[in-house]
Amino acid sequence: MSLQESVAVLPGVGPKRAQNLAELGIVTIEQLLGYYPFRYEDIQEKNLLEINDQEKVTLKGVVVSAPVVNRYGYKKSRLQFRMMQDHAVFTVSFFNQPYLKDKAVVGEEIAVYGKWDAKRKALNGMKILGGKQPEDFAPIYHVSKAVRQNTLIDLIKVAFEKYGREITENLPDYLLQKYRLMPRPQAMLAMHFPKNPEENRLAKRRVVFEEFFLFQMRMQGLKQSERSEKNGIAIRYDVERLKRFTQSLPFELTGAQKRVTNEICYDLRSKKHMQRLLQGDVGSGKTVVAAIALYATMTAGFQGALMVPTEILAQQHVESLNQLFDPLEVSTALLTGSTKARERRVILEALANGEIDVIVGTHALIQDNVAFSNLGLVITDEQHRFGVNQRKVLREKGLRPDVLFMTATPIPRTLAITAYGEMDVSVIDEMPAGRIPVKTSWIKPKQLEPTLDWARQELANGHQLYVICPLIEESEALDVKNATEIYEHLKEFYAPDYQVSLLHGRMKNQEKETIMEEFKENQSQILVSTTVIEVGVNVPNATVMFIMDAERFGLAQLHQLRGRVGRGSEASYCILVASPKNEMGKERMKIMTETTNGFVLSEKDLELRGPGEVFGFRQSGLPQFLIADLVNDATVLEVAREEAEQVWLLDNWRELPEFAPLAAVVLPTEAGETYFD
Template sequence: MTQSLDKIEVKKITGVSAQKQGELHAFGVSTVKDLLEYYPFRYEDYRPRTLSEVKHGDKVTLETKVIGIPVLQRFGGKSRLSCKMVAEPWMFTATWFNRQYVREQLTIGREIVLTGKWDQKRNQITVTDYEFPDRGEGKTGTLQPVYSVGAKITQSWIRKVIHQALQQFGDLIPEILPQLILRKYDFMPRKRAIATIHKPEDSQEGQQGRRRMVYEELFLFQLKVQAFRVLNRGRMDGVVHTTDNATIRQFVRSLPFELTNAQKSVELEILHDMRSPYCMNRLLQGDVGSGKTVLAAIALFTTVRSGFQGALMVPTEILAEQHMRSLTKMFEPFEITVGLLTGSVNGRKRKDLLASLQMGMTDIVVGTHALIQEDVFFRSLGMVVTDEQHRFGVNQRGVLRRKGYNPDVLTMTATPIPRTLAITVFGDMDVSTLSERPKGRVPITTYWVKHDLLERVLKLIRREVDQGRQAYLICPLIEESDKLDVQNVIDLHIQMSQAFPDFKVGLLHGRMTPGEKDEVMRAFYSNDLQLLVSTTVVEVGVDVPNATLMVIMDADRFGLSQLHQLRGRVGRGVHASFCVLVADPKSEIGRERMSAMTETDDGFEVSRRDLELRGPGDFFGTKQSGLPEFRLADMTADFDVLEQARDDAAELLKDAQFWTSPDFAPLRSYLQGEQIFQGDLID
């Protein structure tokens, strides 16, 4: 039986010692499969060029000959070695820094291949790499892969080890794509594609290898989510909610505002799912303040009136308390009971609530991670709502869902992404989008100022607080850093306390305990603090209608979507609100971020620009988001491939042969390994 590459440890590769095995583990490389899929992020081009092709500042490889005597200069503990060269018909100077040992090798007439940065003005190349053809060295004329390495793992070592792994185990690389896909796109075989990515003969071959493996990554992901839909959409064991339209309309009419057209449309989508016999798995995305909570309330009301219980999980205690208060107010006329379960609820109060939940006497519970503890039981959980889902890990969301018998799931996020991308990426979820803002929402005016105008910003803070309002002041770091020249929250808190001795200035950051954070936020909510100096922990936080000013220091250090989330902390009351971005961006991207924030306050437009500027890796955040981490694919640059892979996967799963033909056996095995056939929801 052929051994699987994901079962062969890297120490089986010739040249990998026990020590090197440990060092590779630090990079997430444990098996031969891991190593072969540890792809380079770029290539060094060692193909020789002529100086007529080269522009000032280019990195270039030149085939040259020594025509002058090398000159060594020393200054301090450093050295500079210069030597006249010729690359017909041009004469120029080659310069090495701190490599005096090269001088002995530079004999007149000897051929040498130089790689480095070309300085047109000085007629000089600053050498970063070199080799002598008479030694038979082998980089010249090639594209050399560059890997993400560090510590004791060097580029040359990892290149050598990957080459050795391909020689030893290359024949075990399995083909997973079926012949019809390989023929349709004229893809090279998998073994050749992987080898080509690690050492392409030329850039065209490298692109072909990458093209094949990018498609494979995206296709397998789409096959997984499409298979989930095929296998689970027909199941009849979900919760069927039976509340009639008249009862739901009665609740909606009791609200102190009218739903927007977007809210009405999404309400119909949610109710349609809830009345169907399969599990709802719906993502509700909407900009800050677009009215997602009201739709969650309608869903929870429908759940209770259908004879089931509901749960709403949020990331912070203060947010849980806020939701509990607003839901209690909405549901009071209908005699629906709402409980609160957070880490601060303990003793007799906690025991009574747990008993009430288990007996079905509490209809809805709002809570934090405390909801997923082992001793929390429901009598009949029919609806799970998760707010700001990216703050919870995949497993945490799954634990809550398993406390009922296939309850409906509504996931909410205030980080909107373009709808087509949402549908493609969250392929296992139905996506609802709130693109319209509720009437009466106060617009936020955004300014971008340089650090030298900080005095004016302080005057603006003074003006707002003197009028009885409150302000946030956000900065990126907790403590001073030697590496980054940016404001830190501790120093800033001291500065603001000195600048405003008559204000109460609060401090909030991620190293504080949950209890300490909640205490500060409660004080700010009740206006016991007028100015809150904080890191981004307020990005998802309590609704403070009296806060009208958001000042963000070193704003160019943040992504656009994060800046937009922070801006959304103000403008929640009836007063005019402002966001001030304080930044001196040194990069073009930083300047574009600042311009985008002052030009639009539409979260979807901000998301689109953020995707363009940062790429999806940073945009979606860490593994906590539940999104796949692709090794090669880029969901922005490769979006067309992602859509094509989605269509191919859906088409293939409709074909009866997929489930029986030997040609598709590797794909069926892949789905089996991903546990798709066990029927659990994919997060």
């Protein structure tokens, strides 16, 4: 007997049911046994004196009034009767379950599970529990219309009866003892059918550790294989030329920039393959670090590529690099979707024969006909915007070039460990001297007009302002001020003194670039834009940003947007225009006004909204754990990572008897890639 057998071997599972189970991700017996409840209902009987308002409870008592069914609306009904517990009488109501009338017999004792309404002294019933002693702790599963809760529970029970003995331990003994973990067979059973809440807590503790540990084992394996000496190239750059280049920069590097530059340069010279994530808050100076790494690569006779998500950003990076590099020494080029065919042919030819040292581009860089002469370093900026496969394609354009991922989206530590666990991480945690923190205020929509009036003073001082809107066109579902409407309003509001322009994602690239260029040159003073402005755009003269309907953005995105101002030496302001409907929305606005530290905000965002919202699961390669929670179980993730690192430090751990069960479930390291696809 094997846990890998199909669920179709179980009684009651024909082809149709097998298909319905497969839609829930259950194909094998092991997947069925590991399909854990997402919550449990505590159906222990309670006393009226010990329950709180809106609590879900089971109350036992005697039926003291005949049940009455009132019908209203189409197929709607309410069943009501009264019950007595220890001389206290309360009403019980069931909606749209008229068939329960026969179960409420006057004079008989029953147990009802439902939600208690303290004001009305009433129980809104969900179910009448059967005559047999109910389990105190009922599992609740994610199910579908085709597979009901009871069906699933019955199948899991049968599977445990027939296959329970086949469940084996997959963690080494020393970990079970060190962390006092429940053995796997016992934990799997207690996840479904715990005797009490404490047994369930211990089972969950074990399952969370196992999920994180097995994942980290694969990540560390991937890291080992990525960084092995046989996989990399040594970029032996010219130290003296690099020193002269950094000394020629028009500013002094911050301590943090020097530290991360040293980490990157050490990796470049090493034969090991570099896989490094460079995190730095908005405006912390990542571009300069990238320029130093690209320059070092060029001095060793290799080419460098910088891939960015938008054409506006690509254009800007090329301009920045050209200001830093001597054109006689470093040859740069720009390749995007709107590069004209003739120019494109010239660039591709020059790239293939090694005449171009550094190429900056969008997705255009990963098209089939783009070939390099000697690619040594690949840098991806705002890399969470690219799918994993896109990043991989660019890496494969060379013979295992060193890879540097950059992001200005501060990533909470738990997400960095999880999504980028195979990488080394460098953090720029210091701002360049002279940067004044952006002052952030939160106003209600009715305060907008006087605040726009206040902004006139900034415009009169020769500064510019951004106005950011969430949507382009009016949506019936969302009461959001659209960019076009705001644009028209501001044109009128600031006429004839100031020019207003509009930028959004549906415009042609050429049109976007023209509008951006005009704003940079101060030909227009107010730019109304959707979030296409979010990443990397640099207009030091812009000192005010209004973010309309700010409650519709996450903290990380608000922080990214806010980073478009405060890029010069003048005081800057970010005005959040919002009327959040719930406490979480109010909390987000409050946090934004209290801190400009992106890492603090990213941790808060993770707490408030969860990893899927912060990161976008699809793009990020973030695995979806069954039970483990990246927010609540963060400390377990840290421990699991440390333990996995220790195992991989043993060269021959796969051959050691105590690790045999673990080796069987940790896939060969190459297969670790599946986590990212």
